[in-house]
Amino acid sequence: MKLQVFLSAFLACSSAVVASPIENLFKHRAIKVYHSKGINSTLPIWNGSNVSNATYANSTNSTTNTTSSDNSQLQVIVTGGQVPITNSSLTHTNYTRLYNSSSALNITQLYNVARVVNETIQDKSSSGAVVVTNAKSLEALSFFFSIVFDTEKPIVVTQDSSYAIPVANDKKAAKRGVLSVTSDKLVYSGVFTPASACSYGAGLPVAIVDDQEEVKWFFDASKPTLVSSSSVIRKEYSNFTSPFGLLENGVPIVPIVYDGGYSTSLIESLSSAVQGLVVVSSGSTNSTSSTIESTEIPVVYAQANTPLNFIDNKDVPKNAVGAGYLSPIKAQILLSIAAVNGVTSKSALETIFP
Secondary structure, three states, rough: OHHHHHHHHHHHHHHHOOOOOOOOOHHEEEEEOOOOOOOOOOOOOOHHHHHHHOOOOOOOOOOEEEOOOOOOOOEEEOOEEEEOOOOOOOEEEEEEEOOOOOOOOOOHHHHHHHHHHHHHHHHHOEEEEEEEEEOOOHHHHHHHHHOOOOOOOEEEEOOHHHHHHHHHOHHHHHHOOOOEEEHHHHHHHEHHHHOOOOOOOOOOOOEEEEOOOOOEOOOOOOOOHHHOOOHHHHHHHHHHHOHHHHHHHOOOOOOEEOOOOHHHHHHHHHHHHOOOOOEOOOOOOOOOOOOOOOOOOOOOOEEOOOOOOEOOOOHHOOOEEOOOOOOOHHHHHHHHHHHEEEEEHHHHHHHHHH
């Protein structure tokens, strides 16, 4: 009985340790799945005729059209953040309000938004998508989309649609993967979206939006190595590139916890309740003195607020995985996507994380 009480308190605290995009996962129960490397995805194939019947949790799902269907249109999907009433870039733009949240979106909501975006980019009349979200969800949503979507059409995530619409409408935004625009008008690859505006990220911005709403690109179009066409994720785990995985396998529980003196028996006892752990390394370097590891569930170590510290597999306990340059939030997202698709072995995860 005491162990059950302690585990409940441990899980409750772990969801509050780091501002998490899946902070509400403990309201759901996941179905355990198995390692599926090298097999074809059995997830549903996209069919545009099916989406109109989909149900999106906690959404208003209202749509406003501002142009005729004869022209190429940019879809703006609102989950939070700021949407100005008037803007010079609104021509040929449709708006859909899916959520109006000021809290971090959980993994169920991330997949819900992804299904709406998938519908948008599959439409031949669509030129791309802008997703407006709140500050707490910007990093998670941008990174999540970078893994789930492999498209040449621009997908831009932002807190303010007035910053992102010029980016999405710019022809040079294509073939860069998912992009994010922070409140200081800097444009990042979704993989390298910083935790907040003016904070350090693991990558440089690729562009900036000036006061005339013109986009100044710093680099030629390319995708980050993590999600490039030759990456392990794209070549060996094509089932990651689907917004339907959650419908098949249930909601994964992947809490973030701080480095600490947890006993091995405690960690092992969590295997029936969670599908993985992300441990925030508290050291000032990339190495950790922690002994948190497990042979039952995947344990991933990530460094917070120090993007220059790359956590390699040799820097963590034997039965754990290093998150490389990924932040705890990004590591949590990638581990959750892997769990949804049954990729949970240490050897497989080592090939997925940078």
